[in-house]
Structures are given as C-alpha cells and as structure tokens.
Amino acid sequence: xxxxxxxxxxxxxxxxxxxxxxxxxxxxxxxxxxxxxxxxxxxxxxxxxxxxxxxxxxxxxxxxxxxxxxxxxxxxxxxxxxxxxxxxxxxxxxxxxxxxxxxxxxxxxxxxxxxxxxxxxxxxxxxxxxxxxxxxxxxxxxxxxxxxxxxxxxxxxxxxxxxxxxxxxxxxxxxxxxxxxxxxxxxxxxxxxxxxxxxxxxxxxxxxxxxxxxxxxxxxxxxxxxxxxxxxxxxxxxxxxxxxxxxxxxxxxxxxxxxxxxxxxxxxxxxxxxxxxxxxxxxxxxxxxxxxxxxxxxxxxxxxxxxxxxxxxxxxxxxxxxxxxxxxxxxxxxxxxxxxxxxxxxxxxxxxxxxxxxxxxxxxxxxxxxxxxxxxxxxxxxxxxxxxxxxxxxxxxxxxxxxxxxxxxxxxxxxxxxxxxxxxxxxxxxxxxxxxxxxxxxxxxxxxxxxxxxxxxxxxxxxxxxxxxxxxxxxxxxxxxxxxxxxxxxxxxxxxxxxxxxxxxxxxxxxxxxxxxxxxxxxxxxxxxxxxxxxxxxxxxxxxxxxxxxxxxxxxxxxxxxxxxxxxxxxxxxxxxxxxxxxxxxxxxxxxxxxxxxxxxxxxxxxxxxxxxxxxxxxxxxxxxxxxxxxxxxxxxxxxxxxxxxxxxxxxxxxxxxxxxxxxxxxxxxxxxxxxxxxxxxxxxxxxxxx
Amino acid sequence: xxxxxxxxxxxxxxxxxxxxxxxxxxxxxxxxxxxxxxxxxxxxxxxxxxxxxxxxxxxxxxxxxxxxxxxxxxxxxxxxxxxxxxxxxxxxxxxxxxxxxxxxxxxxxxxxxxxxxxxxxxxxxxxxxxxxxxxxxxxxxxxxxxxxxxxxxxxxxxxxxxxxxxxxxxxxxxxxxxxxxxxxxxxxxxxxxxxxxxxxxxxxxxxxxxxxxxxxxxxxxxxxxxxxxxxxxxxxxxxxxxxxxxxxxxxxxxxxxx
Numbered sequence: 001x002x003x004x005x006x007x008x009x010x011x012x013x014x015x016x017x018x019x020x021x022x023x024x025x026x027x028x029x030x031x032x033x034x035x036x037x038x039x040x041x042x043x044x045x046x047x048x049x050x051x052x053x054x055x056x057x058x059x060x061x062x063x064x065x066x067x068x069x070x071x072x073x074x075x076x077x078x079x080x081x082x083x084x085x086x087x088x089x090x091x092x093x094x095x096x097x098x099x100x101x102x103x104x105x106x107x108x109x110x111x112x113x114x115x116x117x118x119x120x121x122x123x124x125x126x127x128x129x130x131x132x133x134x135x136x137x138x139x140x141x142x143x144x145x146x147x148x149x150x151x152x153x154x155x156x157x158x159x160x161x162x163x164x165x166x167x168x169x170x171x172x173x174x175x176x177x178x179x180x181x182x183x184x185x186x187x188x189x190x191x192x193x194x195x196x197x198x199x200x201x202x203x204x205x206x207x208x209x210x211x212x213x214x215x216x217x218x219x220x221x222x223x224x225x226x227x228x229x230x231x232x233x234x235x236x237x238x239x240x241x242x243x244x245x246x247x248x249x250x251x252x253x254x255x256x257x258x259x260x261x262x263x264x265x266x267x268x269x270x271x272x273x274x275x276x277x278x279x280x281x282x283x284x285x286x287x288x289x290x291x292x293x294x295x296x297x298x299x300x301x302x303x304x305x306x307x308x309x310x311x312x313x314x315x316x317x318x319x320x321x322x323x324x325x326x327x328x329x330x331x332x333x334x335x336x337x338x339x340x341x342x343x344x345x346x347x348x349x350x351x352x353x354x355x356x357x358x359x360x361x362x363x364x365x366x367x368x369x370x371x372x373x374x375x376x377x378x379x380x381x382x383x384x385x386x387x388x389x390x391x392x393x394x395x396x397x398x399x400x401x402x403x404x405x406x407x408x409x410x411x412x413x414x415x416x417x418x419x420x421x422x423x424x425x426x427x428x429x430x431x432x433x434x435x436x437x438x439x440x441x442x443x444x445x446x447x448x449x450x451x452x453x454x455x456x457x458x459x460x461x462x463x464x465x466x467x468x469x470x471x472x473x474x475x476x477x478x479x480x481x482x483x484x485x486x487x488x489x490x491x492x493x494x495x496x497x498x499x500x501x502x503x504x505x506x507x508x509x510x511x512x513x514x515x516x517x518x519x520x521x522x523x524x525x526x527x528x529x530x531x532x533x534x535x536x537x538x539x540x541x542x543x544x545x546x547x548x549x550x551x552x553x554x555x556x557x558x559x560x561x562x563x564x565x566x567x568x569x570x571x572x573x574x575x576x577x578x579x580x581x582x583x584x585x586x587x588x589x590x591x592x593x594x595x596x597x598x599x600x601x602x603x604x605x606x607x608x609x610x611x612x613x614x615x616x617x618x619x620x621x622x623x624x625x626x627x628x629x630x631x632x633x634x635x636x637x638x639x640x641x642x643x644x645x646x647x648x649x650x651x652x653x654x655x656x657x658x659x660x661x662x663x664x665x666x667x668x669x670x671x672x673x674x675x676x677x678x679x680x681x682x683x684x685x686x687x688x689x690x691x
Numbered sequence: 692x693x694x695x696x697x698x699x700x701x702x703x704x705x706x707x708x709x710x711x712x713x714x715x716x717x718x719x720x721x722x723x724x725x726x727x728x729x730x731x732x733x734x735x736x737x738x739x740x741x742x743x744x745x746x747x748x749x750x751x752x753x754x755x756x757x758x759x760x761x762x763x764x765x766x767x768x769x770x771x772x773x774x775x776x777x778x779x780x781x782x783x784x785x786x787x788x789x790x791x792x793x794x795x796x797x798x799x800x801x802x803x804x805x806x807x808x809x810x811x812x813x814x815x816x817x818x819x820x821x822x823x824x825x826x827x828x829x830x831x832x833x834x835x836x837x838x839x840x841x842x843x844x845x846x847x848x849x850x851x852x853x854x855x856x857x858x859x860x861x862x863x864x865x866x867x868x869x870x871x872x873x874x875x876x877x878x879x880x881x882x883x884x885x886x887x888x889x890x891x892x893x894x895x896x897x898x899x900x901x902x903x904x905x906x907x908x909x910x911x912x913x914x915x916x917x918x919x920x921x922x923x924x925x926x927x928x929x930x931x932x933x934x935x936x937x938x939x940x941x942x943x944x945x946x947x948x949x
Contacts, residue, residue: 437944439947440947441946441947443942443943443944444944444945445941445942445943446940446941447939447940448938448939448941461937461938461939461940462937462938462940463941463942464938464940464942465942465944466942466943467944468889468943468945469871469945470844470866470867470868470869471809471866471867471868471869472867472945598945601866601943602941602943604864604866604890605889605941605943606941608889608892608907608908609891609941610938611909612891612908617932617933618931618932619722619931619932619933620928620930620931621928622920622926622929623927624920624924624926625924625925625926626924627749629698629750629751629761630761632897632899633720633896633897633898634895634896634904635918636917637918637920638917638918638920639919639920639922640920640921640922641922642922642925642928643922657928661917663895664918665723665895666719666720666722666723666724667720668717668718668720668721669717669718669719669749669761670715670717671716671717672715672732673713673715679698679699679700679716680698681698685719687721
C-alpha cells in the first residue's frame with residue numbers, strides 16, 4: 001500500500017518574456033510537489049515532484065516527473081521513478097520536436113535492517129534513447145554481435161536499420177544534444193534506439209557488528225569496460241538507551257551561612273538503587289545522580305537596599321538618572337475662573353504619587369535557584385555529593401531549602417527541608433540562577449528589579465528570551481592558552497589556596513598575579529561530567545605568585561582530586577587583548593569587556609534591558625527657524641530656555657521644556673522658490689529621541 | 692527670521708547645474724533610516740534624467756555656494772522612476788524623489804552562508820566551519836564563506852558591518868562568542884540587529900563618514916558632536932512617548948559549544 005500526496009505545493013519561477021530568435025526561451029518554470037502530511041511526522045514526506053519548463057510560446061519544453069513510493073509514514077522508500085519528457089530532436093524518433101518521453105529511471109530499494117534507514121540496498125536502472133551514427137550499408141560482423149549484446153541490444157532480431165548502427169558512436173540522447181553531435185535533418189545518417197538498462201547501478205548493504213557497509217558498482221551499457229565502484233561507504237550504528245523504571249531516591253541537604261557567598265547548600269546521597277535477581281543471589285547496583293536541583297522558599301525577606309549592589313549598576317554618573325524626565329513640565333494650572341491660583345488648582349501629575357503597598361505578600365513558592373553537579377569522581381560507585389551557593393539572599397531573612405536528585409530523565413522527590421536565617425552583610429539586588437539543560441546548553445535567568453529606591457519589588461512585566469551563541473567558560477575548553485607548565489610533584493587540591501611545584505615557564509613575564517590558570521589531569525581516566533561525557537579532572541584558579549618553579553594559586557575549585565606529576569597548568573588569556581588578531585588596527589574604541597562567565601553574560605543583558613526599557617521615554621519633533629546644514633544623526637542636542645505661556649477658554653497654562661540631552665534621529669530641510677525667484681528656507685524639522 | 696536667513700542651494704544633475712529649473716528642494720534623513728532622502732520639484736521635468744546622479748549643495752555664504760555637500764551621488768529611487776504627479780498650478784510641476792547612494796550597499800549575495808568563526812585564518816577555519824554546520828539545520832545557500840578572527844561580539848559586528856561597506860564604531864559590551872551562522876535569507880543589517888538585540892544598543896548612522904555607531908545604553912554618549920539649540924528659535928514641539936515592552940525577567944540560553 002503506497003502513500004499518496006495529501007498536500008500539493010506549486011512554485012512558479014518566472015523566466016524572461018523577451019522573445020528570443022534562436023532558442024525557444026524560458027517563460028517560466030513550474031515545480032509542483034505532492035507531500036504526504038501526517039501529525040506523527042516531523043517533516044512532510046515528498047511523494048511526487050513535477051518540474052516543467054515552459055517556452056516563450058506557452059507550451060512545455062521540458063518536463064520531469066519523480067515519484068517516491070513508501071510503505072508507511074516515516075519509513076524508508078521502496079521505489080523511485082523518474083521520467084523525462086523533452087522536445088529535443090531525436091533522429092528517427094522525435095523529428096517533429098514534440099514532447100516525448102526520452103528517459104525513464106527506476107530505483108528499487110530494500111533493506112533487511114529496519115533501523116538503518118540511511119543505509120539502503122538498491123538497484124537503479126536507466127532506460128533512455130541512444131543515438132547512433134549509421135554506416136552506409138547494413139554491416140554486422142560476427143565480432144560485433146557480442147558488442148551489441150553487451151550494449152543492451154538484441155543481435156538476433158536486428159532489423160536493417162539496426163544493422164547499420166555504428167556501435168562505438170552511441171551516445172545518450174542528452175549527451176548527444178549537449179555535445180552538438182545530433183544532426184537535425186530528417187535524412188541524416190543517424191538513428192536512435194530505446195535501450196533498456198543503459199545505466200545500471202547496484203548497491204548492497206552488509207551488516208557488521210557496529211556498522212553497515214554499502215558497496216556496489218555502476219555499469220554503462222555504452223562503455224561496457226568502464227565499471228565504476230561505489231563505496232565502500234560506512235554507516236556507524238547508533239546505540240540505543242533502554243530506560244528501566246527505577247525510582248530515584250531523594251538526597252539529603254544541609255545549609256549554612258557562607259558570608260559574602262550567601263547561603264551554602266551541601267547535598268549528599270540520592271540516586272537509584274537497582275536490584276538484579278540472579279540465581280546466585282541478588283546483586284545490588286547503586287548509581288548516584290548526575291545533577292542536583294536546588295529549590296528555595298522565602299519565609300520572610302527584608303526590603304532590599306540601594307547600597308547593596310554588588311554589580312555596580314546603580315553607580316551615580318555611569319548611567320542617566322534613574323527617574324525619567326518628562327518633556328513638558330506643567331508648572332502651573334490656573335483655576336477655571338481665570339485667576340491664577342496655585343492653591344486652588346487641580347493636582348498636576350508631577351506632584352501626585354500613588355502610595356506604596358505597605359505589606360507586600362511574602363513569596364512562598366518553591367523557586368529553582370540552580371543546579372549542582374554531582375562531584376563524586378565515579379557516580380557509579382561513590383555516594384553523590386554537591387554544593388551550591390545561593391547568593392540571592394538578604395541579611396536577616398529566613399529561607400527554606402530543598403533539593404532533588406536527577407538521573408537521566410528521572411527526578412526524585414524533594415529532599416528534607418532545611419531552614420536558615422541568613423546573617424550575611426551583603427544583600428543582592430539581582431536574582432540570577434543558572435541551569436544546565438539536558439542538551440548541554442546553559443540557561444541563565446535574571447529578574448530585573450525596579451527602581452532601587454522603590455521599597456517594593458512588583459513582579460509585573462514581560463519575560464523575554466534570548467538565545468545567544470556566546471562563549472561562556474563552563475561550556476568547554478575553548479580559550480586562548482598563553483603558556484603551559486607541568487607539575488613536578490603530586491598535588492591534592494582540597495583547599496582554596498595551594499602551592500605547586502612546576503617546571504620553569506617559557507614566558508615568565510606573562511605569569512602575573514590575578515591571571516587565570518587551569519590545571520588539568522591529563523594522566524588519569526577522568527570522570528563523567530553533567531552531560532555524561534567523560535572529561536578529565538580540571539580546576540580553575542587565580543594566580544597569586546609565580547617564582548621559578550613554585551606556583552601559588554588561589555580561588556581554586558577544590559575537588560579533592562590528586563593531580564599527579566605531569567598534569568598541565570595552563571595560563572589562560574581572559575582579557576581579550578590577545579584575541580584581537582589585528583592588534584587594535586581598527587582604532588582605539590573598545591567596548592566594555594565582559595567576563596566570559598554565564599553570570600556576567602546574564603547580568604550584561606539584564607542590566608541593559610532594564611536600563612533601556614525601565615521607563616517610558618519620549619520622541620519629539622521640533623521645528624527650528626533657521627536652516628541647519630551639516631547635521632549628523634546621533635548628535636546630542638540640548639534645548640535651552642524654552643517656555644510657553646498660553647491662554648484659552650479661561651485657562652492659563654505655562655510650560656517649559658527640560659534641558660536634558662536628546663539624540664538627533666532624523667531631520668528634514670525644505671527650500672522653495674519665492675515670487676522674487678530666490679530660494680527661501682522655512683527652517684529645519686528635527687526628530688529627537690530621549691536616551 | 693526665516694526670510695532673512697540666506698541659504699544658497701545648488702542642484703547638480705550629472706555635474707550640470709540645474710538649479711534654475713528647480714522650484715523647491717528638500718533633503719532629509721528620516722528617523723531610523725540608514726540613508727538620506729531628497730526630493731526636487733520642477734516644472735522642466737523633461738530635462739531630468741532618471742538615470743543620472745544628483746548632487747545637492749547648500750551654503751550660508753553666497754560667495755561660496757558649494758560649501759557643504761548635503762546629498763552626494765543621489766539617485767532616483769527605483770520605485771519613483773517615471774512617476775508623474777501633476778496638479779492645477781500655473782505650470783505643471785513634478786516631484787522627483789531620490790535617495791542617497793549608500794542604500795545600495797546593503798545588498799548581499801542571496802546564495803551565500805556566512806560563518807563567523809572564533810579562530811585564526813587558515814585551514815582551521817574550514818575544519819571549524821564544517822564542525823559548526825554539521826549541527827545546523829537552518830537554510831544554507833550554495834556556498835559557505837567562513838570568516839576568521841571573529842573572537843567576540845565586537846568583531847562579529849565589525850565583520851558584518853564591513854561586509855556591508857560600513858565603518859563600524861562599537862561601544863557595546865564585548866562578549867566572547869561561539870561561531871555564528873548568518874543564513875542567506877538574512878541581510879547584513881538584520882544579522883547585526885539580531886546579534887545586538889539583547890544588549891539594547893542604540894544604533895545610528897553618520898552619513899558623512901559612512902559609519903555605524905553602536906552605543907551602550909549604560910554608558911554616557913560620547914564620540915559624537917553636541918549641539919545647543921536656543922529656545923527662542925523653536926517654533927513648535929510635538930512629543931510622543933515611545934512605548935516599549937517592559938521586561939521583568941530575562942532568560943538567556945547559551946547553546947552547547949559543538
């Protein structure tokens with residue numbers, strides 16, 4: 001049972017309409033495609049395609065039809081048929097140049113391996129017209145018979161015309177047409193014959209343990225000695241994961257205060273316990289989780305302070321003032337009887353503010369604050385452990401934490417819940433959480449605060465998503481290594497500051513304090529990381545000092561691993577200066593260099609989105625009475641001393657425009673000829689926008 | 692004051708002075724446009740060529756009438772060619788609308804996929820491009836053009852801007868980047884906008900230097916001229932608030948480095 005198209009699409013490619021003297025021209029090309037659509041399919045399946053070229057007189061010049069046969073949706077193809085009709089001149093066959101079937105191609109596919117849809121065995125046969133030159137007399141020698149049979153013709157039943165064929169001159173109809181060897185005359189000494197199997201191609205697939213091998217040949221009947229080999233092409237098999245329904249046990253957590261680093265959450269245990277009954281007894285197999293997810297519930301939280309701003313967003317002078325200016329300030333509103341009376345006036349918008357909500361509701365939902373990697377070296381045998389710092393906490397507030405263990409697609413129930421009152425001194429303005437997704441991508445999440453002067457954080461606003469192909473350090477080893485030394489003594493990294501014995505550096509002048517280093521165990525087998533790939537043990541740190549053969553580093557992510565002799569210590573360039581391949585040739589303007597960490601990237605975006613969109617700004621059009629030539633977009637414009645007085649309907653309004661910088665976004669100048677013949681200019685229209 | 696301000700305007704068509712036939716001349720840079728526009732109203736429209744290049748000069752000094760070139764190499768907009776609008780004036784007038792030369796530089800080969808790669812020039816860029824495109828299932832054109840040395844966002848923006856024939860001055864945040872694929876259905880300009888969209892940068896084009904400026908909203912404006920306009924010269928003000936969506940929560944996803 002074959003699939004039939006359920007949806008048809010037509011594309012029309014317009015050619016040219018000009019009449020052409022020596023060719024038939026190409027008015028348009030029409031491609032009609034028939035698709036099989038089914039909700040279970042990711043992509044629609046192409047069933048048939050018709051490709052028609054129409055000449056300048058509106059009649060088809062060339063037509064191709066392709067048909068794919070399938071047994072079932074999503075399966076491999078069974079058969080492919082392609083037919084070509086054309087108006088080419090074929091001697092003896094198509095002398096009137098009508099649309100004629102000239103080539104037919106059939107490919108039959110089969111496979112014995114249902115999970116190898118890419119590696120199919122097939123046989124392809126092309127039947128087409130072949131054009132021969134004719135000898136003057138029918139002449140068929142004994143040797144020729146063998147050749148004729150090889151080239152796909154019958155030698156026995158050959159008629160008089162066929163006996164005149166000059167076998168070696170045979171060419172496919174399209175070869176002959178393209179090479180110009182067809183003589184377009186009815187009495188020319190040429191003939192054509194429909195040859196079955198003029199091209200035959202056969203490819204077999206062989207299954208091996210880990211791969212499929214495709215191997216085959218292609219034969220041309222017109223050139224029997226010329227057999228092409230196809231392949232071998234190898235198709236590696238993909239492995240399958242079979243998922244057992246094993247419950248994942250939740251971990252245990254403990255929380256403690258960590259000063260400037262917020263709250264430290266330590267997670268232990270969790271994972272799956274698999275019992276396999278065997279005849280020799282039950283084997284218990286324990287597997288630790290790959291990740292821990294940590295959640296938090298806020299019991300009570302003090303208001304956040306403007307001063308607690310670790311990322312320096314609200315520094316005065318760096319950014320424009322946080323409160324947007326209004327363009328036109330109503331300085332006065334008179335009463336309706338015409339007498340200017342400020343005391344009796346209506347409240348203007350600038351002096352009326354809504355009072356804050358005095359009692360904000362506590363946020364008592366579980367919120368994900370991040371993921372912690374299982375730091376056990378071998379998650380198959382060791383008890384899992386992880387640690388996470390929650391930096392988004394306010395001093396004097398109470399929080400409750402819990403965690404889950406994640407193993408492949410399964411997540412455990414919530415662990416025990418631990419409550420803590422944070423006693424740190426540094427409250428944080430930005431709530432950032434970083435997650436690792438299952439596909440290995442990282443996701444950062446930042447809540448943009450309101451004006452820091454405001455006491456209440458409302459949760460009203462849009463959520464915007466960005467996908468950025470930025471490089472952040474957690475993602476891989478990519479980075480510019482400036483210099484490398486090698487450990488000359490084993491070192492177990494279990495404290496934050498560590499002294500190492502190393503070989504002398506090639507470029508000691510680059511090993512300055514505060515530069516970033518990376519230590520990699522290239523000897524040991526490594527351990528699987530969060531995504532399940534085995535990666536070498538590796539820690540990052542900051543250089544304190546480097547003297548001869550002694551290196552002191554701090555801020556190391558202590559993993560307790562023993563780094564043997566021969567582990568490499570790399571000096572990493574994080575400044576970006578060495579990445580400028582042209583050495584600053586483009587000028588001395590540089591942007592702010594952000595650190596290559598996920599937190600810095602999320603902050604860089606959150607800060608700017610918040611700054612740009614925090615309050616509404618104005619776009620204004622003004623008319624200036626003089627013509628201003630030489631204006632450039634982007635110029636900063638300040639308007640000085642604009643005041644208006646206006647009276648109307650007993651109401652007196654006085655207004656002024658604030659002197660704030662505007663940005664010139666556009667302008668227009670018109671000059672027109674007056675009655676005396678001279679050009680006069682009415683002035684300039686400027687479009688300004690507020691920063 | 693308007694009639695007192697002398698402004699000498701001269702219009703050239705293919706370097707011939709056609710000012711006497713012009714009734715009014717307008718030049719402008721519309722808001723957010725990356726090109727300048729001009730229009731000339733004339734009654735001798737049969738003299739004007741749609742194939743010609745137009746230069747418009749303006750000057751405050753009658754002795755030096757070509758002091759400032761306000762439109763250089765202007766052309767008649769393709770959708771405005773042969774357009775005739777006639778009204779019942781004493782003489783039939785026609786308006787020719789044109790643009791400045793630079794808009795043609797936005798064109799991009801429709802068949803090319805750019806891959807901006809954080810690597811040095813040489814064979815490695817082909818290896819890297821192959822690695823990147825292996826995991827990519829968007830539209831690709833007929834051929835691939837890997838661009839090396841695109842280490843960070845600034846270099847990405849500069850590379851795309853320079854391919855569109857602009858100088859680029861970038862004052863935004865500079866972030867190390869993974870490879871970026873620019874499919875053939877994106878113009879250079881759209882690709883730049885997609886790259887800088889998260890950072891809410893302000894963009895403007897300075898016609899004289901043909902330079903695109905990218906300004907960080909967190910920094911003070913710098914690198915551009917300031918201008919004071921006395922209020923006595925201003926005749927009217929029309930202010931409209933710019934309404935934007937107000938983001939509260941930003942989610943940033945970084946794909947895995949292939």
